[in-house]
Amino acid sequence: xxxxxxxxxxxxxxxxxxxxxxxxxxxxxxxxxxxxxxxxxxxxxxxxxxxxxxxxxxxxxxxxxxxxxxxxxxxxxxxxxxxxxxxxxxxxxxxxxxxxxxxxxxxxxxxxxxxxxxxxxxxxxxxxxxxxxxxxxxxxxxxxxxxxxxxxxxxxxxxxxxxxxxxxxxxxxxxxxxxxxxxxxxxxxxxxxxxxxxxxxxxxxxxxxxxxxxxxxxxxxxxxxxxxxxxxxxxxxxxxxxxxxxxxxxxxxxxxxxxxxxxxxxxxxxxxxxxxxxxxxxxxxxxxxxxxxxxxxxxxxxxxxxxxxxxxxxxxxxxxxxxxxxxxxxxxxxxxxxxxxxxxxxxxxxxxxxxxxxxxxxxxxxxxxxxxxxxxxxxxxxxxxxxxxxxxxxxxxxxxxxxxxxxxxxxxxxxx
Numbered sequence: 001x002x003x004x005x006x007x008x009x010x011x012x013x014x015x016x017x018x019x020x021x022x023x024x025x026x027x028x029x030x031x032x033x034x035x036x037x038x039x040x041x042x043x044x045x046x047x048x049x050x051x052x053x054x055x056x057x058x059x060x061x062x063x064x065x066x067x068x069x070x071x072x073x074x075x076x077x078x079x080x081x082x083x084x085x086x087x088x089x090x091x092x093x094x095x096x097x098x099x100x101x102x103x104x105x106x107x108x109x110x111x112x113x114x115x116x117x118x119x120x121x122x123x124x125x126x127x128x129x130x131x132x133x134x135x136x137x138x139x140x141x142x143x144x145x146x147x148x149x150x151x152x153x154x155x156x157x158x159x160x161x162x163x164x165x166x167x168x169x170x171x172x173x174x175x176x177x178x179x180x181x182x183x184x185x186x187x188x189x190x191x192x193x194x195x196x197x198x199x200x201x202x203x204x205x206x207x208x209x210x211x212x213x214x215x216x217x218x219x220x221x222x223x224x225x226x227x228x229x230x231x232x233x234x235x236x237x238x239x240x241x242x243x244x245x246x247x248x249x250x251x252x253x254x255x256x257x258x259x260x261x262x263x264x265x266x267x268x269x270x271x272x273x274x275x276x277x278x279x280x281x282x283x284x285x286x287x288x289x290x291x292x293x294x295x296x297x298x299x300x301x302x303x304x305x306x307x308x309x310x311x312x313x314x315x316x317x318x319x320x321x322x323x324x325x326x327x328x329x330x331x332x333x334x335x336x337x338x339x340x341x342x343x344x345x346x347x348x349x350x351x352x353x354x355x356x357x358x359x360x361x362x363x364x365x366x367x368x369x370x371x372x373x374x375x376x377x378x379x380x381x382x383x384x385x386x387x388x389x390x391x392x393x394x395x396x397x398x399x400x401x402x403x404x405x406x407x408x409x410x411x412x413x414x415x416x
Contacts, residue, residue, distance in 0.1 A: 001081045002074055003044050005037055006052040006128040008086055008108050013148050015301055016318035016336050016354060017259065017276055019398050022053035022061060022125075024087035027244050027259050028152050029159035030167070030207050030225040033087050034068070039166050040091075050074060052125040060394045073121045080119075084132060086110035088146045090159060102132050103141035109133060110141050149274045149316050150299075150308050153255055157204060157240035160223035164205040184222060188212075203239060233265060244277075246383055254289075256314065261383055273314030276337060278379055280322045287329035288347075289314035297332040300351040302405050308332070318354060320376050320395070338372060338395060353405035354398065365406050369399070 007023035017026060024033040031039065038045040050069045053061055058071045069075075074082075084102075085092050089110050097103060103111040109132035122128050146152050167186050175193045178185060180201035187193070188210040196216045199206050204223030208214065211229040220226070220237045227245035236252040243249055244260025251264060254271040258264070262275050266283035273287055289312045291297060297313035299306040315329045318337030323329075326343040330350050335341065338355040341348060352358050355366040366372055373395070377387035 001044065001048065001083055002076060003037070003041055003049045003083045003085065004052065004074075004122070004128060005034065005049065005085050005087055006122075006125045007054070008088070008110075008125070008129050010088070010108060010147075011054070016316060016334060017149060017274060019354065019402070020057075020060075020276070020319045020337055020394060021259075022051070022057055022087065024051055024053070025061070026087075026146075026152070027242055027257055028090065028146075028156050029242060030163035033090065034065075036090065036163065036166075037085065050122075052122055052128050054126075055124050056394065056397050058124075059390045063388060063390045071123055073123065074119060076119055078119075079116060082112075082114045082116055082120075084109070084112040084114065084128065086145070089141075090144060090146060091162060093143045098139070100135075100137060102135045102138045104138050105141045105145045109138075110145055148308075150272070150310060150313050153240070153257060153272055153274060153314075154310060156242055156255065156257060157223045160207070160225050160240070160242065161204055163225070164207060164223070167207065180222075188228070209245070227260060231265075238271075255312075259319075261380075261385075271314050272312045274316045276317055276319040276321070278320045278376065279317050279336075280379070282323050282325040282327060282343075284325055285323045285327040285329070287315045287333065288331040291331050299332045299334060301334055302351070302353075320372075320379070322375075337398065338366065340366075351405075354402040356406055366399075369396070 005024050011018045011023050026033055046067050052071055061070050092111055097111060097113055099113050099115060102109050112132055120131055169186060175195055177198045178201060184201035184205040185199055187208045190211045191208055193214045194216040197214050198219045200221045206220050206222040207225045209226055209228035212226055213231045215233045217234045218232045221239045223239060224237055225242045227243055229245050230243055230247040233250040235249045238254035240255035241253050242257045244258050246261045247258050248263045248265040251267040252269045256270050256273040258275045259277045261277045262279040264270060264281040268284045268286045270287055272289040297308050297310055299308060313332045315333040317335045321336035321339040323341040324343045327341055328347045330347045333348055333350050335352040336354055339352050340357040342359045344361045346361060348358060352363060357364050373392055380387045
């Protein structure tokens with residue numbers, strides 16, 4: 001059986017994070033989506049698992065994950081069973097699905113097991129999506145399907161709990177003060193935990209990945225997942241957080257997801273937020289995640305206004321965005337990627353278009369692409385990573401795709 005992981009036409013519902021990565025590379029729980037599939041279907045990974053994304057993401061995805069089959073034609077010549085999984089399905093329920101039936105969520109194909117006599121050949125996620133739409137037999141899929149970043153953040157604690165059961169090596173650490181059940185803590189190899197660290201497993205499990213460093217006076221509350229090689233410096237990590245690899249986290253974070261390779265090393269609060277890769281949050285950068293009048297939060301993406309229906313919504317920050325010291329981020333703010341936000345004493349606007357600066361209380365277009373790319377190169381080199389031609393090509397493509405958001409920049413300048 002071949003397993004086909006694909007993203008659908010709703011990828012933009014995860015703006016701005018999916019401007020620079022496939023939906024199957026979004027982080028939640030202990031894993032990214034594709035990493036979870038690798039665990040759930042370990043017998044098929046990687047040789048019999050194929051990943052499909054948009055054409056413009058193929059080069060960067062293949063560079064980052066050279067061991068994956070990405071936008072490749074299926075390596076089969078004879079009829080074979082094909083299992084299709086939409087990347088928005090974190091835990092595909094296969095027990096009760098019927099063969100040769102496409103299961104849909106709000107009209108979008110999300111799951112199917114097809115025995116195909118004529119071997120289809122796909123080169124992008126659109127090919128897969130269209131193929132499934134042309135199969136007449138369909139049924140509603142009633143299990144969990146991710147629909148947005150804010151909804152994902154709202155359910156991340158439950159995802160961490162389910163992911164924790166996929167891990168085997170339960171065990172504590174000599175330097176840790178554990179509240180609750182010690183079997184709810186996993187500490188991987190080569191982890192340094194200094195004295196006076198508290199891990200609270202009362203309300204859920206805590207996972208600490210390989211090579212992490214947890215500095216003294218850090219408190220971690222479960223459910224929580226800390227990705228490999230991350231550093232926590234006197235941090236207060238509240239429940240529902242997933243921190244990706246090579247992050248540096250200080251201050252307070254709550255119910256937030258850090259994709260990986262992000263810095264929030266100083267005091268300040270980030271709550272109910274999704275932070276992309278290569279983001280640097282200056283000291284005392286703080287976001288609001290609750291309106292003073294306790295009403296549901298609305299988001300702005302360009303001309304579109306979105307009602308989340310949630311009381312607590314923080315910020316969503318795309319890759320390669322930086323904030324200055326003291327930045328105050330409005331409730332339900334969307335930034336980036338490629339933004340520079342410089343504090344001027346006021347709270348930020350709720351929408352800062354990709355590849356723009358917020359400086360002196362005004363949003364302006366990115367002054368110099370070359371200087372921006374030089375900054376990206378320096379930032380990545382500090383993690384011993386290379387800013388490649390594929391990175392630059394993708395960011396230039398995304399900048400071109402999103403230029404509509406930078407037209408008439410003045411209308412975004414007033415916090416709403």
